[in-house]
Amino acid sequence: MPHILLGDDDEELTQLLQEYLHNHGVTCDCVHDGEAVIQKLKNASNNVLNGAAAYDLLVLDIMMPKIDGLSVLRQLPNISDIPVIMLTAKGEEIDRIIGLELGADDYITKPCNPRELLARINAVIKRTSAAISEHTPLPESRLHLNQNQRLCQIDGIELQVTGTEFDLLVALLKQKGEVVSKAWLSEHVLQRELQPFDRSLDVHVSRLRKKLQPFHDEPIKAVRGKGYQLVL
Numbered sequence: 001m002p003h004i005l006l007g008d009d010d011e012e013l014t015q016l017l018q019e020y021l022h023n024h025g026v027t028c029d030c031v032h033d034g035e036a037v038i039q040k041l042k043n044a045s046n047n048v049l050n051g052a053a054a055y056d057l058l059v060l061d062i063m064m065p066k067i068d069g070l071s072v073l074r075q076l077p078n079i080s081d082i083p084v085i086m087l088t089a090k091g092e093e094i095d096r097i098i099g100l101e102l103g104a105d106d107y108i109t110k111p112c113n114p115r116e117l118l119a120r121i122n123a124v125i126k127r128t129s130a131a132i133s134e135h136t137p138l139p140e141s142r143l144h145l146n147q148n149q150r151l152c153q154i155d156g157i158e159l160q161v162t163g164t165e166f167d168l169l170v171a172l173l174k175q176k177g178e179v180v181s182k183a184w185l186s187e188h189v190l191q192r193e194l195q196p197f198d199r200s201l202d203v204h205v206s207r208l209r210k211k212l213q214p215f216h217d218e219p220i221k222a223v224r225g226k227g228y229q230l231v232l
Contacts, residue, residue, distance in 0.1 A: 008087065171185055180228055
């Protein structure tokens with residue numbers, strides 16, 4: 001049974017979602033401010049070191065007391081590589097882009113249908129689990145991707161990447177030197193069909209490109225009308 005953490009200051013909403021998710025096979029712990037989210041994840045990381053199971057996913061509101069959701073996202077790479085779905089009333093395009101730029105794997109605006117949230121939770125967990133169990137050998141490269149531990153190194157230097165960014169690197173590295181279509185990447189990495197105005201994939205690639213640029217001027221080429229090509 002998947003085990004997720006839900007950080008949202010709306011206690012009535014979290015109780016309803018907790019009951020709905022529990023009835024559909026998802027265990028859900030709830031906290032109501034950003035500080036508690038961080039503490040829960042730190043405790044979970046320590047428990048993992050002692051052999052306990054970690055959270056499979058974090059559902060995170062933006063507007064929370066003490067520490068807001070975006071600030072939590074900024075701190076997350078130092079705490080956990082847990083996948084994140086943003087769940088928020090801030091539905092403007094710029095809010096969604098910022099959330100994705102900070103490493104969120106998906107973004108849902110309130111009010112949301114609990115069934116849609118459940119579907120997205122299962123999709124992200126399925127994608128993450130599939131990537132973890134992937135053992136296909138990768139081509140030789142300056143990039144070293146440990147698919148079991150989900151660690152990324154370049155020239156021996158560890159690079160902090162989100163779960164989606166890691167999956168993108170695996171997908172691109174498997175076809176190194178070839179142009180990989182956006183439609184294929186969206187379907188295989190984001191687990192959904194590419195929609196005409198969906199910039200989620202572009203945002204993830206842009207963020208990943210910035211992290212790689214200290215090692216190469218143009219690590220991922222955008223081929224107009226075709227897709228992306230890893231050249232690192």
